[in-house]
Amino acid sequence: MAKMEVKTSLLDDMIGVGDMVLLEPLNEDSFINNLKKRFDHNEVYTYIGSVVISINPYRSLPIYNPEKVEEYRNRNFYELSPHIFALADEAYRSLRDQDKDQCILITGESGAGKTEASKLVMSYVAAVCGKGAEVNQVKEQLLQSNPVLEAFGNAKTVRNDNSSRFGKYMDIEFDFKGDPLGGVISNYLLEKSRVVKQPRGERNFHIFYQILSGASEEFLCKLKLERDFSRYNYLGLDSARVNGVDDASNFRTVRNAMQIVGFMDHETQSVFEVVAAVLKLGNIEFKPESRANGLDESKIKDKNELKEICELTGIDQSVLERAFSFRTVEAKQEKVSTTLNVAQAYYARDALAKNLYSRLFSWLVTRINESIKAQTKVRKKVMGVLDIYGFEIFENADNSFEQFIINYCNEKLQQIFIELTLKEEQEEYIREGIEWTHIEYFNNAIICDLIENNQTGILAMLDEECLRPGTVTDDTFLEKLNQVCATHQHFESRMSKCSRFLNDTSLPHSCFRIQHYAGKVMYQVEGFVDKNNDLLYRDLSQAMWKANHSLIKALFPEGNPAKINLKRPPTAGSQFKASVATLMKNLQTKNPNYIRCIKPNDKKAAHIFNEALVCHQIRYLGLLENVRVRRAGYAFRQPYEPCLERYKMLCKQTWPHWRGPARAGVEVLFNELGIPEDEFSFGRSKIFIRNPRTLFKLEDLRKQRLEDLATLIEKIYRGWKCRTRFLLMKKCQIVIASWYRRYAQQKKYQKIKSSAITVQSYIRGWKARKVLRELKHLKRCNEAATVIAAYWHGTQARRELKRLKEEARRKHAVAVIWAYWLGLKVRREYRKFFRANAGRKIYEFTLQRLMQKYFLEMKNKMPSLSPIDKNWPARPYLFLDSTHKELKRIFHLWRCKKYRDQFTDQQKLIYEEKLEASELFKDKKALYPASVGQPFQGAYLEISENPKYKKLKDAVDEKIIIAEVVNKINRANGKAASRIFLLTKNNVLLADQKSGTIKSEVPLGDVTKVSMSSQNDGFFAVHLKEGSEAASKGDFLLSSDHLIEMATKLYRTTLSQTKQKLNIEISDEFLVQFKQDKVCVKFIQGSQKNGNIPTCKRKNNRLLEVAVP
């Protein structure tokens, strides 16, 4: 939401009156009371028109924060309560928008807050003007020049802990957009006497204390300084420390500021070296020394300090020493050297210190200017801020040349204030076309004239005295003054011929008194001539120029012997006069903005408002006159637009809107309100109100009207609120009602709907049932009809069937009867042709035919001639069953015979053997089936061929039936050993496999039995006849791969030789005679882990176990 523009005025919530012009009644008391009232309420700013009166609060108020800056930014001067920011904003905007160069003139006594005010103005302008890296750097440099100059140019005085001891005018330059470009600082007459001597309760310039407190040990050592203030004669011991001032931290701030402003490190270093040198100069002391020629001479007491200064500044010690002892005067091309007495030596020392310091200060200003000067050549807008030392009066005639100069400067400022304020006021009336009558006010031009008049002015006379040949003293100067100025209204002196002050004991003889605009000031004439001369012996400036220190050298250009200038340099007074004149000229070209600072008390204390003190300041500042001048014409003025805006509610025609020019609106308004004609005047752009009372009346009316309006607004608002609420409630009610109605209707509808559905469903049910009933009836009728029809058809069909059956039976009977009849007829007819046994013959014939057919068919269906072919055709007739079987048997026998007939004798033998084997082992030994396919070879070992077995062959002369390698099982452990097994017609032989040596020979007659298992192994035992020769060694337990063949052949050979059948025992457990013992050989089902080979193991003495896989 856009922020509502609130038009405010300084008249809102005003404490007292914000603008003195509105003060009623106007007199000194009311003026001061108003200030006091405002001061007590923390309102330290009050206006007189566009002039800001500022009362030093002596404590920080929360009215300078960024929020305040924002508040005052771009607001009209009279829009908010009085503030220095309003003035700064007005000046800045006028500069930026109307292209008017500005100056801000800040005046007031020492300690009234001028310097603070100038800083506030600068910081405000810095805050509101353009932003950006470059602009910010410029701003920062401009702002940071302050701490540097304050450190070197400010000091604690009795009036102000941070009193500016120089005048400062700073031009801030802006570009057309209002962005700062840079600045130029002018400085005015530093109070250099402070360097060597300070009044009671005051301090030297801050920098000296800062350097001693804040510099590091190392840095101090470099500068040959000690931290102790009391070591330095130039630092008055009095109040060396200031409450609330931290010199050490300020030193850091200053160094930092110097860096920001752009001082190079070596420059900073040089600056501090000069400061140190000045401080140490104070410690040089002299003692008198009388010379023979009666001349007084002085001598440096302790040269150590001098030596250190010279080391620090690079000055030849002897040169400086000489400069402190002699003075060379050049007259008419002749150089005359005179010695200096102790007083002169001290004078020279102090002069050097003062000059060094003040020149250093000027150099600093120049150096800062170099840094902050605008970098472009484009046309600049300028805002000047003048912060000059305030009017200063010491008691007890302690006022000296410096105060005279300071007060002169203030006098000039007052002058310009009077001139510009009145001029501006007058010009405004002329601009606005208002009639203007001149107003009397005190014009201090006369005082200015007393001081600066070129012939009879005090400064002119001082110069004259200084230049005059002969003895010149302060007294001669005073005498002269007495002569020339005696008649001047503002000059007072006891010596003057004018008898007015002859008896005034308050005025010492060595003093003169000036009635300044701000009060009477008594000046002690002592030191005027000297200070005006500002004399530095040439020997010293030359010594300085010779320094091996670029800064010091640069500070004393006149010390260069090549540039000796015999002309006297301008006096301090004339220099100052000239620079003030330039300043005034400069100020006159700019639009002035005044800040008049007032000191509320002498104690630098917050909350204390010393009415007498303030009254004094008001008087000499001529503030009351200021108000009067402003009110003489018209107390209050305001452009038409804001005026109309503020008061338009007071008249029906202008409220709430006036359509037309603002001026006409204001005219209507004022007419309507019946304000007397002479109370106001219409300018070109502003309305001028003569008497504050009128304004206040307007304000009262406005306030009253505002209350009425507020009531009205409240009334309308309340009405509106109630109405809105009512409307809202009505709307709500309608919404609720509509929703409820809808809901009720919905409910009702649903009820009707469900009833309708129920009714409907009943009717539908009833209808359906009716239809169903009809349909069922119909169906039953149909079914009944069908049943009846079916029954009827059944009856008919059965009747028909019965009829047909009857008919068929009849027909069959007819046929049978007919056949019988025919048969009978035939038999009767053919009986005579048939024999008696013809039936049998037909039967046999038929049988014969069948048999014939059977055999013919069999011929074609014959199976193959293979004896193992099991096929045989099926029998065709049951009665041939036995025949058919017989025929099959015959055929099989026949084809077997046929098969046998093909065999040779040898084949026959083989088959005989195989047959024998079959008879012996078929279905008895598991090994048998595998042997069927293997032909029996008998001689597996070719004994006759192998020469190894020649001996064996020779030993056996009979025909060998079996020659084979067998394993003989060792009876002791069951292990096998290879043997050659030989079977001849009569014997069984076992021979060594390797050598062929015969191990045993058993005649077949001694073999009683052969035992073997029923399993798939090749073990067998050959049992021998007990008592026979061969049996002595025991039975043989052998194993062979051809067990079946060997057993068969052994059987057959034994049968043919002995005509006895060999006993072949097939059992899984049998006894074998081993020598004396009988051992049981037992066959068990073994594991497959040894492959398919049976293993034999001796289990114990009586058991040999053979594991067959």
Ligand SMILES: Nc1ncnc2c1ncn2[C@@H]1O[C@H](COP(=O)(O)OP(=O)(O)O)[C@@H](O)[C@H]1O
């Ligand atoms: N606006 C202010 N707010 C708070 N303190 C202020 C203000 N103006 C001045 N002072 C106090 O008064 C002292 C003196 O002010 P200063 O500006 O140095 O006086 P002048 O320059 O007129 O001699 C400051 O050091 C500060 O303590």
Ligand SMILES: [Mg+2]
């Ligand atoms: Mg100051």
